[in-house]
Structure formats: C-alpha cells, structure tokens
Amino acid sequence: MAQVDAIIIGGGIVGLSTGLALLAARPGRSVVVLEKEALLAAHQTGRNSGVIHAGLYYKPGSVKARTCARGRTLMEGFCERHGVPFERCGKVIVATRADEVPRLEELERRGRANGLTGIRRIDRDELREREPHAAAVASLFVSETGIVDYREVTRAMAREFARLGGELRTSARATAIGRRGATVVVSSTAGDVEARVLVGCAGLGSDRVARMAGLEPGVAIVPFRGEYWMLSPQRAHLVKNLIYPVPDPAFPFLGVHFTRRIGGGVEAGPNAVLALAREGYARTSFVARDALEIARWPGFWRMARRHWRAGMAEQWRSLSRSAFARACAALVPELTEGDVTPGGAGVRAQAVARDGALVDDFAVVEAERMVHVVNAPSPAATASLAIGEEIAQRALRWL
Numbered sequence: 157m158a159q160v161d162a163i164i165i166g167g168g169i170v171g172l173s174t175g176l177a178l179l180a181a182r183p184g185r186s187v188v189v190l191e192k193e194a195l196l197a198a199h200q201t202g203r204n205s206g207v208i209h210a211g212l213y214y215k216p217g218s219v220k221a222r223t224c225a226r227g228r229t230l231m232e233g234f235c236e237r238h239g240v241p242f243e244r245c246g247k248v249i250v251a252t253r254a255d256e257v258p259r260l261e262e263l264e265r266r267g268r269a270n271g272l273t274g275i276r277r278i279d280r281d282e283l284r285e286r287e288p289h290a291a292a293v294a295s296l297f298v299s300e301t302g303i304v305d306y307r308e309v310t311r312a313m314a315r316e317f318a319r320l321g322g323e324l325r326t327s328a329r330a331t332a333i334g335r336r337g338a339t340v341v342v343s344s345t346a347g348d349v350e351a352r353v354l355v356g357c358a359g360l361g362s363d364r365v366a367r368m369a370g371l372e373p374g375v376a377i378v379p380f381r382g383e384y385w386m387l388s389p390q391r392a393h394l395v396k397n398l399i400y401p402v403p404d405p406a407f408p409f410l411g412v413h414f415t416r417r418i419g420g421g422v423e424a425g426p427n428a429v430l431a432l433a434r435e436g437y438a439r440t441s442f443v444a445r446d447a448l449e450i451a452r453w454p455g456f457w458r459m460a461r462r463h464w465r466a467g468m469a470e471q472w473r474s475l476s477r478s479a480f481a482r483a484c485a486a487l488v489p490e491l492t493e494g495d496v497t498p499g500g501a502g503v504r505a506q507a508v509a510r511d512g513a514l515v516d517d518f519a520v521v522e523a524e525r526m527v528h529v530v531n532a533p534s535p536a537a538t539a540s541l542a543i544g545e546e547i548a549q550r551a552l553r554w555l
C-alpha cells in the first residue's frame with residue numbers, strides 16, 4: 157500500500173488548490189489527489205459561468221467574503237503566471253423595478269464593506285455606453301469582476317501540482333475510508349493509500365465522503381441544476397460583458413444573468429432547478445440513490461415547504477423557453493424567444509442543513525487527521541486558491 161503524507165479526495169479546483177497550498181507550505185512532502193473521473197473539471201469546476209467574482213454579495217466577515225477577495229487576487233496572479241487568459245471586464249447589476257433599488261443600494265454597501273473600490277452607481281448615459289441594450293431604473297458597475305475558463309485554470313493547476321511533486325490519480329474513486337493507528341487509509345478503484353492526513357474536496361459527493369469517513373456533517377448535498385441558453389451569434393452584440401439582476405436575498409443563487417464567455421459567445425442563465433441526479437446534466441437525468449437520499453433528508457422537505465413557490469417558478473422557466481426568454485427580456489428587452497438556443501448545464505452542490513436552511517457560507521467539518529469541505533458553492537472557483545490555503549493550514553496540523 158502506498159504511504160503518503162496527505163491524500164485529497166476530489167480533483168476539482170478546490171482539491172487541486174489545496175494540493176498546491178500543501179506543497180507550497182511543505183515542499184517535498186508527498187501529496188496524492190484522487191479523482192474519480194478520467195478527465196479533470198468534469199463537474200462543477202468545468203460547468204460554471206466562468207466568472208471571477210468581485211465579492212460584493214457576501215456577508216461582510218463571512219468566509220465567502222474573505223476568501224473571494226483574496227482568491228480573486230490570487231486567481232488573477234495565477235492566470236498571469238501560467239498563461240491562462242482572463243479579462244477583468246467588469247459587470248453591471250441592473251434594478252429593473254423601483255422596489256429593487258433598496259436592495260441594489262444594499263449591494264453597493266456590502267461591496268464597499270468587502271473592500272471593493274471599483275463599485276459605483278452609474279447613470280443612464282454610462283449604462284448606455286457600457287451596456288446599450290440593458291434596461292434599468294438604477295444600476296451599479298463593478299469593475300473588479302472578470303471572466304476566465306476554469307477548465308483551463310484547472311489544467312494549469314494540475315501541471316503546477318505535478319511540477320511541485322504532487323501525484324494526481326484520475327479514474328480513482330475513493331470507495332472506503334478507515335483508520336490504522338495514527339494514519340488514515342483510503343481504498344480506491346486505483347488502489348489503497350495510507351496517509352497522515354485526509355482532505356475531502358468531493359464537491360457533489362462531499363457529504364458522502366465525510367460520512368464514508370465516519371463523520372456526521374449535519375448537512376446533505378442537494379443538487380441544483382443550472383441550465384444555460386446561448387444567445388444566437390446574430391444577437392450576441394446585445395450584451396457587451398456581464399449583465400446581472402438584483403438577486404433575491406432569500407436564495408444563494410444570483411438569478412438569470414448574461415455572461416460573455418472568455419472563449420467567445422454570450423450565455424444566459426443559469427436557472428436553479430432541483431436535480432434528481434447529483435451529476436445529472438439533462439432534464440431527464442435520474443439516479444434512484446440520489447433521488448432517495450434527497451427524499452430521506454428531513455432538511456429537504458423543510459426547505460421545500462419554505463421555497464416551493466420560487467422552486468416552481470424556476471421549474472417552469474426550465475420547461476418553457478418563452479418563460480425563460482421573458483426573464484432574459486426583463487434585463488435586455490430586445491431579446492425574444494427566437495434569440496436563445498439551449499446551451500450546457502452545471503449542477504451546484506448546495507448543502508442543506510437538517511432544519512432546511514440552505515447553507516450560505518463555505519463549510520468544513522474536521523476530525524482527527526481529517527478535514528472535509530462540505531459546502532463550496534459559488535464563488536468557490538474564484539476563491540479556490542484562498543480556500544486551498546485555509547484548508548491546507550488546518551491539514552498541516554497533522555503533518
């Protein structure tokens with residue numbers, strides 16, 4: 157059996173960032189990442205909006221606020237050093253109704269409290285210059301927001317991890333976790349590994365990995381699919397960069413928005429519909445074990461009772477192209493149903509507590525020689541390098 161210093165389950169952007177931080181802090185130590193897929197970034201990391209978030213939405217003082225701010229700077233630096241293209245293009249947030257204006261003002265206050273200096277209200281003329289086709293009664297501009305392809309970031313991280321001596325095993329699914337004396341033993345489809353410390357960064361499987369290790373994380377991952385639509389090439393000029401609505405503070409999702417992709421094209425979305433398969437990217441995806449686990453989690457029913465109205469509206473927008481197009485037209489009125497075609501989809505790993513609360517902040521559970529990330533939703537791609545540093549600090553206690 158291989159004996160190493162640290163083993164990380166999950167080769168997404170959070171797992172690889174943690175691996176990089178461990179090797180930066182303790183050069184020469186042996187660190188293995190186990191990834192069940194043959195390819196990297198197969199799940200959340202490779203199926204997201206590609207936004208480097210500025211960090212204005214998050215509660216000041218939260219882990220999200222702290223790590224997003226630091227992570228953004230680290231991410232831009234990483235991309236510069238490793239030749240990964242990114243653009244700091246800024247974004248506008250538009251209030252389309254008068255009753256959204258107080259929430260827009262609150263966002264501006266939060267942004268400032270979170271240290272953003274490039275955030276300001278813009279008037280009609282400036283909005284017309286930045287996003288000539290957007291509708292708004294009031295709008296905010298945030299200059300710090302950027303775009304990148306996180307799959308490319310992940311590939312660069314994997315190269316750097318290997319250069320520093322890390323070992324990345326793909327097609328290696330962790331299947332059991334046990335203890336032997338002062339070590340942790342992880343069995344996987346690519347062999348067993350004994351380590352002095354285990355870090356779980358398994359995204360959509362993070363609660364299962366924590367339970368496999370004998371911990372009770374107190375949350376279950378409830379998967380929410382986010383479906384994208386593409387603007388047709390003839391209509392892509394209607395969006396210059398990023399246009400976002402004022403989000404509903406009751407939800408951790410940002411609402412349907414427009415994003416220019418770094419590789420070209422403009423996406424609309426994602427919505428947020430309950431997925432009956434953790435890695436279910438199609439509307440028809442269904443995995444009995446996943447659906448049963450959702451149904452058995454008491455927090456799911458409590459959450460459903462609280463949010464059924466919003467859930468039904470999301471479901472309807474998922475099924476009806478015209479309903480989705482109407483949501484788009486609230487931000488860009490010239491858009492019609494014929495201007496959008498179905499695009500890709502991602503599934504968010506959203507932790508839901510036993511009391512039905514959608515866990516808002518990043519969350520970690522720990523035990524002797526183990527650190528498990530159990531909630532790393534957006535902006536965890538932006539924040540990944542900062543999250544990795546903090547997780548590595550906790551894991552280093554055991555090295």
Ligand SMILES: Cc1cc2nc3c(=O)[nH]c(=O)nc-3n(C[C@H](O)[C@H](O)[C@H](O)COP(=O)(O)OP(=O)(O)OC[C@H]3O[C@@H](n4cnc5c(N)ncnc54)[C@H](O)[C@@H]3O)c2cc1C
Nearest residue numbers: 166168169170192201204205207330359361382502536538
């Ligand atoms: C639709 C959508 C849009 C988003 N937009 C943005 C955005 O614009 N900006 C931003 O910052 N964030 C965004 N996010 C959030 C961001 O993508 C995620 O927070 C981030 O990718 C989480 O990374 P991760 O490494 O934790 O998870 P993942 O990328 O899901 O990686 C976890 C890995 O663990 C592996 N794994 C699971 N179980 C096992 C096992 N038993 N053994 C071995 N391997 C295992 C999986 O195969 C997977 O590769 C978005 C997310 C979604 C879904």
